[in-house]
Amino acid sequence: MFKYFEPNKIFSITSRAPKYVLLLFIIILSIGLTEALILSPEDYKQSHSVRIMYVHVPAAWICLGTFSVITFLSLVGYTFKIRNFFLISKSLAPSGFVFSVIALVTGSIWGKPTWGTWWAWDARITSMLILALFYIIYLIAWRIYDNDDKAFKVTSIITILGIINVPIIKYSVDWWNTLHQPASINILSKSSIHISMLYPLLIMTAAFALFSLLIFLMKYNTELIKIKNKGLDRL
Amino acid sequence: MYGRKVKLRFIFLLLALIILSLSTFLIIKSLEENVVYFQSPTKIKTLPEIEKKKIRIGGMVKKESILVKEEEVKFIVTDYKNEINVIYSGVIPNLFAEGKGVVAEGFLKDRNLFLATKILAKHDENYMPPEIKKALEEK
Incomplete structure (x- = not known):
């Protein structure tokens, strides 16, 4: 069914969506920032530097989630030759990359006052850097091979390579001794983060997800316009 | 249900994923001392x-x-x-x-x-x- 979808119909929806998403993003971000920077308490040990976490953790989550979605869409798209899935993957990548850089930079800023160093070559931090590099390679691949079958093949392989790194990032803190602390939020067991700090974290995650969606829609619209300009009525 | 080509592509991706995961595992295993x-x-x-x-x-x-x-x-x-x-x-x-x-x-x-x-x-x-x-x- 996706093979024969009409870019014009999709475009009429996606071209109108960004302004609403932007509005929602601004609202949620304002609430999130107020919660994170003003209303939430300081930490008993690290005092105010805990506030960096409200940017760091959501950014890391979003960039990992985005890469997983990109991989899933690429592999399904490659197997069943669904071109639209590749357009979606391609449009998702820039915001994922931005968030991976944000996670690395905020982590570094947090590390200096807490650990006493800007950077450590521990498993978590290094694997996160590798993910950022995979985003770069992925984006470059799209630049080199412009929207043809070769691009689909190459980017699918890149996502396969990159997705192996995702569980390594997640479990690096459990498998090996790392400077980075283990996860505080567990779905199955009790979280070791106080509820008053969990709320701003989740709101900020929602805000970042909306930002990702916004960038995605803008990028996706550009792709659709490109296809329309080529005079194709379907993908 | 699906065409032969679809199956082939699926098997190709699956094999690629398995082989690459395995290689990554072996590389990390051999570098264990540096990963820690x-x-x-x-x-x-x-x-x-x-x-x-x-x-x-x-x-x-x-x-x-x-x-x-x-x-x-x-x-x-x-x-x-x-x-x-x-x-x-x-x-x-x-x-x-x-x-x-x-x-x-x-x-x-x-x-x-x-x-x-x-x-x-x-x-x-x-x-x-x-x-x-x-x-x-x-x-």
């Missing part, structure tokens, strides 16, 4: 020989073990099984405290003494406001 950021006191005790190169050890700072003497700090790193004495002089990170995690970079003098050139405080996964911490301690 620091070694525990227990690991140090079982070292066959003391190497002269720079290493990192980590664990908890033993309670009531920090001794500040002029320019020097002495403390004990423990993993609750084995302990190692650390001597250090230099900048101490803010979060360095008794009963908290620490990573020390430096050289082993012998199996019981470590001369640190750099100290990093390890943060744990607990986040809570000061009042809650107080309430927990009173319990």
